[in-house]
């Protein structure tokens with residue numbers, strides 16, 4: 001039981017103005033199940049952004065679970081998006097691979113609104129394999145921010161979800177094997193090794209997969225019991241070409257097969273410049289209900305509406321499409337740019353499949369409030385076909 005959650009439940013329960021005819025939860029569930037909803041759901045990934053929106057600095061929340069949770073609920077109560085994204089930073093993901101005394105040199109805090117920067121944990125593929133083989137992630141787990149921050153924060157938000165009678169879903173992000181494999185050593189390194197050291201890369205990915213499958217057991221045990229239904233799988237492999245996807249995509253595929261058996265609403269997050277091949281792969285992996293995709297790959301000479309339409313046609317009858325505006329436009333564009341991009345995405349998508357409005361990656365901490373509000377308003381203005 002958490003005081004901060006109870007205070008918010010007392011303040012909000014039974015007192016919220018209705019938005020549309022469905023609850024936020026029902027609206028998101030309908031989109032995932034490719035059913036009609038009353039309004040187009042809108043659920044921007046507000047990770048860091050909601051911290052400063054709620055009036056905190058990142059330094060202030062870094063070691064304060066209650067303030068982190070307070071920021072997420074406060075932001076939701078104001079903006080009434082169709083989901084609450086929990087706050088996640090890179091330290092939650094990799095601190096348990098690093099001995100406590102070495103952690104300070106791996107993470108760099110800059111300004112109040114800046115992302116936490118980090119240095120890679122291993123420099124060579126052998127070092128990376130050794131990290132897993134020695135089970136560093138188990139030895140250093142206790143006292144790491146996965147345990148002291150990520151899990152308590154997740155449980156507080158799920159407590160809010162349940163005490164509010166599931167009117168709004170909480171989205172929990174879980175990183176996939178490819179995401180871990182890339183993050184621990186840096187993406188460019190990893191991609192280079194897929195060419196120069198394919199056998200070792202396979203060993204490394206197998207170990208990452210083993211750890212991730214065990215992590216899913218933990219989520220099944222703890223998070224599912226506390227009501228988790230909506231899961232975002234943070235995919236890596238964003239810069240992989242078709243050959244790499246064929247050769248090394250298996251680890252993520254096995255991971256997905258397990259995740260979709262545990263949770264009813266699983267979607268895949270693939271940000272950056274997306275390849276049509278990657279989109280096709282995501283349509284083949286059974287059980288994923290939606291895909292949070294991003295911009296077309298550089299070599300695709302497609303306009304924004306053309307790209308959105310090509311993905312929507314591919315997803316027809318199979319996946320809900322989640323996108324728009326781009327993370328860059330959400331940060332650097334005008335509210336009118338944001339509105340136009342949301343409209344173009346919806347016009348191109350809704351004739352073919354369901355849509356959720358959200359940028360392809362997390363909303364940048366520096367994005368203006370007016371842009372986030374414009375995104376929400378524009379999504380809710382769109383009449384459904």
Ligand SMILES: [Zn+2]
Nearest residue numbers: 271360361362
């Ligand atoms: Zn992303």
